Structures are given as structure tokens and as C-alpha cells.
Amino acid sequence: MPVPEPTPLERFLNGILPENPVYRQLLGLCPTLAVTAAMKPAMTMVGATAFVLICANLITSLIRHLLKPHLRILVFTLTIATFVTIADRTLAAFAYPMSKLLGPYVPLIIVNCMIISRCEVCSSKQSPKTALADAVGVSLGFLLALASVATVREILGNGSWFGIQLVPESFPTLILMILPPGAFLALGSLLGLATWLGHRRKARASEPHAGSA
Amino acid sequence: MVEAPNKAPATPKKEAPIEPGLQVAPGPHLSSAGLTTQRLMVDVLIALVPVMSMALFLFRWFAVLQVGICVVSCLTVEAITSLWRGTRPSLQDTSAIVTGVILGLSLPWSAPWHVGVVASAVAIGFGKAVFGGLGQNIFNPAMVGRGFVMISFASSLGATAYVRSGATLEILTQATPLTAAKELSGNVPGLWALFVGNANGSLGETSVLACLVGGLYLCLRRSAVWQTPVSMITSAAVVAGIANLLMPESPLTVLQHLTSGALVFSAFFIATDPVTSPLTERGQVIFGAGLGALVVIIRLFSNYPEGVVFAVLLMNAVVPMINRVTIPKPLGGLPARA
Amino acid sequence: MSRLRDSYLGQGWLILLLAGAFGALLAAVHLKLSPRIEDNIQAEITREIPGLLLGAEVLEGASIKIEGDLVTVEPAVGEPRVLTIVEQPSEASALYRVAERDPGHLLGWVARGQDHGYADVIELLVGLTADTGRITGIYVLNQKETPALGDGIVRSDFRRHFVGIPTDRPLVVGADAAQSRYPIQALTGATVSSRSVCKIVNDTVALVKVEIAEEPEGSNARP
DSSP, X not given: OOXXXXXXXXXXXXXXXXXXXXXXXXXXXHHHHHSOSSHHHHHHHHHHHHHHXXXXXXXXXXXXXXXXXXXXXXXHHHHHHHHHHHHHHHHHHHOHHHHHHHGGGTGGGGGOHHXXXXXXXXXXXXXXXXXXXXXXXXXXXXXXXXXXXXXXXXXXXXXXXXXXXXXXXXXXXXXXXGSHHHHHHHHHHXXXXXXXXXXXXXXXXXXXXXXXX | OOOOTTOOOSSOOSOOOOOSSOOOOOSOOOXXXXXXXXXXXXXXXXXXXXXXXXXXXXXXXXXXXXXXXXXXXXXXXXXXXXXXXXXXXXXXXXXXXXXXXXXXXXXXXXXXXXXXXXXXHHHHXXXXXXXXXXXXXXXXHHHHHHHHHHHHTHHHHSGGGGOOTTOSSGGGGSOOHHHHHHTTOOOOOOHXXXXXXXXXXXXXXXXXHHHHHXXXXXXXXXXXXXXXXXXXXXXXXXXXXXXXXXXXXXXXXXXXXXXXXXXXXXHHHTTTOTTTSOSSHHHHHHXXXXXXXXXXXXXXXXXXXXXXXXXXXXXXXXXXXXXXXXXXXXXXXXXXXX | OHHHHHSHHHHHHHHHHHHHHHHHHHHHHHHXXXXXXXXXXXXXXXXXXXXXXXXXXXXXXXEEEEETTEEEEEOSSSOOEEEEEEEEOOSSSEEEEEEETXXXXXXXXXXXXXXXXXXXXXXXXXXXXXXXXBEEEEEEEEOOOOTTTGGGGGSHHHHGGGTTOBSSSOOEEGGGGGGOSSEEOOBTTBHHHHHHHHHHHHHHHHHHHHHHHHSHHHHHTOO
């Protein structure tokens, strides 16, 4: 039985919440933990990752009929590495302090499984339109994830958001939250919260049709 | 051996039909029906009475305030998390009170109120509830909370927080013994002052005498095992002795190492926590030895004057491994060979 | 036909084609952006030079103004100091001669050096006194060492080890340093990174010393 083609809208919406790369698939955890001490680096990282993801998805989708199964990973990696290098150089040229702050994490986008999994699962099988919608949706999902973790960490740990001081300087902040252990605590709690909300929604949705299932 | 008469696992809501066969339940594992979690916790509270009296005598209302804040916060957070998880509030086993008291006693007298509240929330929330409640937690809840605030509010819990020049209480004007030793400013109080507790420090840690009285009560009542404290103190003494031989200019003698800081307090009241310590006697000895060695090593080689919090958390992490290597041989059983 | 399809070329033509296209794309990006990146790095070097020669304490709370080759340092307390920075021809990636403008005396030298670290190339700035006898400080321009281990080389508590060390003999790290009078404490878990930094400092210092000794100016500046 042929599986029906997913529509671009479906792919777009799926990437944001139902298949959120961080909260649902647990992919891309390295940047989620490493650059979320504040909003600014986190959002720069999201921008760079989204650029790479969209470009890689489009290219692999355009050449999907030429791909040979045993060489496809090579093509994916080649494509991703190219766009990561472009993103890295662009940051170094136009946002030099941010590029130094992110350090090795921009080149490390190459090994972000979220991107290669989209190439493998979606864009190497779907039309460019669907692949683009998928990449944008997943990027938004990634944005949502990094923004949530970075918001929690920056507000609790530094009393600021996007560098804007929210509480008086004298207010005690939880410095641990902007240190590496804080990343794990924040991600773990948010992951738990997301799963809990998901379960609750599912339970609510299934209640009226309890008999039919 | 593996039975928990007092407490069924809290997670399943529906009563499962009791099936014949081996029942496996989370700790604390108690071997007699009269021994309930509640009795054990009340025993710990009774044993803490000398320590609390000493804290009250030394730090006056600072002690009452600090311990009170921690106990109230711990109970509140315990109630909230139990309700959220959909289980009966497990307040009646008094374990949250014990966590609160130990946490309060481990804080400096000067810590502002938010320190106690945050520490309690982290202790019960992240130290216990996220693992599934009492019996499921890997790390000692009080130490999780203490570690969190120690790093987060470095200025409220650092060495300077203990000292206030011009305070009406005389001991508050001195540096804590371990800070004095760390900064090589000399002036470590004499052995007798350290033993009785006439020294500055966290609320509960100053008096070795009070800790020993409470600890002996716990051990005699069999509410705590004696192996862990004995091996912890012995190993701390051995490591401190070796360190003193290698570095003769060390500011602390072996006995001063043992009587200053939270070593004895943690040996009796923190290391003996039945949930986060090993199950077998051999395991408890290993656990205590590791703790004592780590405490002294952290005191000597790290930037922190005291190492109890990190030592307890580190050793808690290896308890499952200790349990695995110390599985007792069943009577008449074959030696375990691969 | 099937022979062609089974040949390496038949299998790999897409990858070769993509590699060519992407290579061209990267070359274009590099040509377009590298001058800008180089400007950014140059600006950073100019900003860091006063700190390397005058000491980090002087820069605390100070404001730095850069106009061409002139750098004005206005400390929180005391007189502003104007430094002239002149790039010298050198075998090192770059060598800067730094002098105070007003009395006109030579303050010291800053050289840029690089070598392989644990992950990628490490680039350093090394500050030397006017007579090249002592190191005045180091600064890490570029590194991609392991986060949380090797990237500790950028922290000031690691870089501080290098301040004031005589250059008459090479620096040694960690275990090799037992006999040395000036051992550099290796970073925990990052011996390779620490060793690389020392090697770069040694190589750069050796190169600069030879070059400056050849120039008459270097010997004149001896106080």
C-alpha cells in the first residue's frame, strides 16, 4: 500500500510541535545544552542552523533522483559541510564577537543529527516544496526549543533576557543555571514538562472516544 | 531480605493484585515489621536534638530561623510535588522534615531567607520528586539542595558569609576553622574548642560532641548502621595522616581535620541515609571509606574549604556500582563466577 | 553501458560534480569575506596589544581608542597613554613594534604565531619586553579546542602563567617541567592544548629574538 505523500503544510506543522526536534526526537541536544546560557548566542545558533538546514534540504531534494543509496550519506555530509562553512565564515565577517563566543559550536553544526535526519527522512524523498516546508517547520521547532531553554537559563541565572536586565542587579540569581549543570537541569525540567503536557493532551483527546478505541 | 513492609511503590495508582513470588520494592529496606520509615525518621529527629540545641546555644535565633525556613519550605514543596504527581502527600513519614532540618543545619547562620527556600525547593524537587519520591532518589536530597545554593549564591555561602566583625556573638567574629586553615592565616581553634563546638561554622557542624551523642543514639537504636560513620571517620583520619606526613607544613593536624567542618555531622546524619547508601555491610564500609577520603582530598586540593557536599554527591553516584560488586553470597551457594 | 555505470566514475560522478560546485561556492565566499574577516582580526589584535604589553591591570576600566596606527589607552586613573603600533616585516605571521608616542621609547614587541592544537590551528599573540628578555603576556586569537577542557587556554588564569617568564630557555609544560624554574601548569584533561600553546610561544619567541637581534634597532632599544 503506497503511503500517501505528506503535504507541505503537514510537514511544516509537524516540525514545530508534534515532531519537535529537541523535545520529541531528542536531536540536536549538543547546541541545546551548550549555547543556551543566554538568548543572543542561542538565537545566533538557531539562525545558522536554520540556514544550513534549509539549504541542505533544498539541495538534496533537487538532486533526490540522482542519489545512489550507498552514496547518499556522503552527499548529505558534503552538502551540510559546505553550508556550515559558509555560515561560519559569514558570522566571522559580520558578527565577529558572536563568532568568537560560539567558537567551535558553529563548525559543529555539521554533526547536528537533526539536519542529516531531515535529509534522510524527508528531503531525499520529497519534492523541493515539501522539503522547504519541512526545513522551515523543523527550524521553527528548533527555535522554540532553544528559546525556551535559553529563556529559563538567562532569566534564572542572570536576571536578564536578550541582554535586557529584568530584575535589579542586587537581586540574587541562580548562577548555577548559566553554568553547564544548569543546562541539564533546565533541559530536563522542560523535557519533563513537555512530555507531561503531551500526555495530558492525549488523555483529554481520547476521553470522549474512549469506547471506540 | 528485600521487603518494604511500610511502603508500596508510589507510582501505580491502582492496587495491583498481590502475586506470589519475589516482591521487589524501592528502599529503604527494613528487616523488621516494627521498623517503619516514620519511626526511623523520628529517630533521626530525636538524634538531631543535641545538635539543634548546640546550634540554638551558639547561634541563638539565627538557628531557629534558618532551620524553620528550611523545614517549612521542604514540607510545602513536598506537598506540592506529591499533589502534582497525583500521589497522597507523603508528609506523614516525616522524611521531608528530616531533609529540612539537615539542610537548615548545613547552612551558615547568615544565609538570607531565599537561600533556604531555593535549597529546599531544589532538594525536594530535583533531589527527590523528579526521581519518583522517597526511596527512588539517587542523591541525598539535602546535599543536592546544599550543592545547588553553594554554587548559585557563592557570596551568601562562601567563607566571608560566616564572619561578621562586631557581631554580638563572639564566635561569629572568627573565620571558620577550615577557612582559617585554607588561607594559612593560622588561628585554627584548639582541639577542645572544636570538639565541644565553640567555633564558627555551619549551624549543625560545629560541635563534634553533640553529633557523637546523637549518632550513638541512632546506632544503638539500629536506626543507622555503624559501619558507614566508623569507616568514614577512619578513612578521613588515614588520608589526613598520609597528607600530613607528605606535607608537614599543613595547618591542620589529623585530629583537627576530624573535629572541624561537617565531617562528623555528615558521617552520622548524611552518610547513613538508608536510601542513598549501599545495601550491604561491605558496601557501607566501602561507601564510608570513599566519603572520608574524598572529604579530606577536596579540603586539601580544591578551592573549597570543605568537601562534604561534593564527596556525598560523588559517592552517591557510585552506590549502584558498590551494590553490584558487594552482592552477598547466598548461604550454601556457589561462589559467584563468571 | 553497464560497465560505465559500474565504474568509479559512473558511481561517483554526482559527488565529484557536487564537490566541484561546492568548492567553487566556498572559494567565492572566501574571496568575498576574507578581507572583512582579516579586518576584524586586525582590529582585535590592535585592541589587545596594549593589554599584552602594559599588563591586564592597566586595562581594567580603561577605554581604548584606535586611530590608524595610534592606540590611545585612557586608564580609569592616571594619564592617557598613546601607543604607536608599526607592523614589521617578519617570518612570523605578524610582528608589531610598539612604542610610546610621547617619550618615543620602545615599549615592546607583539608577535602573532600559530600551530596545530588538539582540534585545529591555535593562533596566539605573544607580547615581549623591548629587549625580548621576558614574556609580557599571551592572548589566544583563535582556537577550536574541546569545549570545557582545551578551550581553557583562553582563560586569564591559564594565560597568567606566562606573564614575566624569561625567554632565555624554552618553556616546558606539566610533567616535563619538574626541573624547570618556570613550569607551566597544564590544564587538567588538556595536556595537548597546553603543550601546543607552549610550543607556539617557544617557536614565536625564538623567531622574533633572531629577527630583532639582526636589526640594529632592537639592540639600540636596550635600556
